[in-house]
Amino acid sequence: MTDRRRFLAASLAATAAATLPRDTHASPTKPAGRLRPRVVSTWDFGVAANKAAWQILGKGGSVLDAVEAGARVPEADPNNHSVGRAGYPDRDGRLTLDASIMDGNGDCGAVAAIEHIAHPISVARRVMEKTPHVLLVGDGALQFALEQDFPKEDLLTPESEQAWKEWLKKSEYKPSANSENKTYGAGKPGGAGNHDTLGLLAVDAQGRLAGACTTSGMAWKLHGRVGDSPIIGAGLYVDNEVGGATSTGVGEEVIRTAGSFLVVELMRQGRSPQQACEEAVKRIMRRRMKMDKDLQVGFLALSRAGEVGAYAIQKGFTYAVCDAGKQDTLFDSVSAL
């Protein structure tokens, strides 16, 4: 059983600040005197992802290997219906996956709307390392994955197919994510949330960062719909000079604001990760809440000094933090509403 300790993110910020050199807290762009390896990720299922990443990072391994290993955990989980295998399909019953990976030097790779490949995060990494490109989509992404010897599989489980058939009865197309409503079980292993993304960020003892983001996107989406998760700068952005950010919630709104890039740039200008997440969320709210009062977007950020921030529009966004002190801590994000 997970040791679930919940605090407000404010108390996390205080803890992080207490364990970090003060000057790096105030200005994450300055080189830190002493850096602290740390992994953070979105939602309850981030706890297990963080632990897998820590197996590598905690032994001084590569930060890129760590984030990939972390992302593969929810991708493989048959009880997780919003990431990888067993994800909920699109309107036509096809399970399409989005993923991106990035390191703090600006190297990045992504796949969007890929089918039949259980670990899109690993294909994204191959795009980054084996091609001159950043993003492959649909059939092209599948073709590349097969060339790279990824197995072709049927990823739709009977349970996910059944949920889709239930949805078909009404076919109500509302690509709005308010699954923080506990009846949907958002972000919970086995929960029936209609969305949610694993966004994972890690920093090593040298201040090198990497991030990974993986999702099946909005359940029952139009075939071919791509969310924020595989779009570098939207669902994920990482810069060794500053830190990284990742997002969850309605991907269209995150793309419209280049959300994760915005959070990192706000940090570069001197905002703490917490302040940067808050500003990005509030900007989205100012522009978009009048169209959808149920709108949910959440950001999670990590500075190169290891300071953490998280903020969401609606209540219920959780995030997991893992470092040498503790590997399975889960927090409730502060929210605007």
Ligand code: ASP
């Ligand atoms: N951001 C994801 C998407 O729009 C879904 C989520 O994280 O809730 O595809």
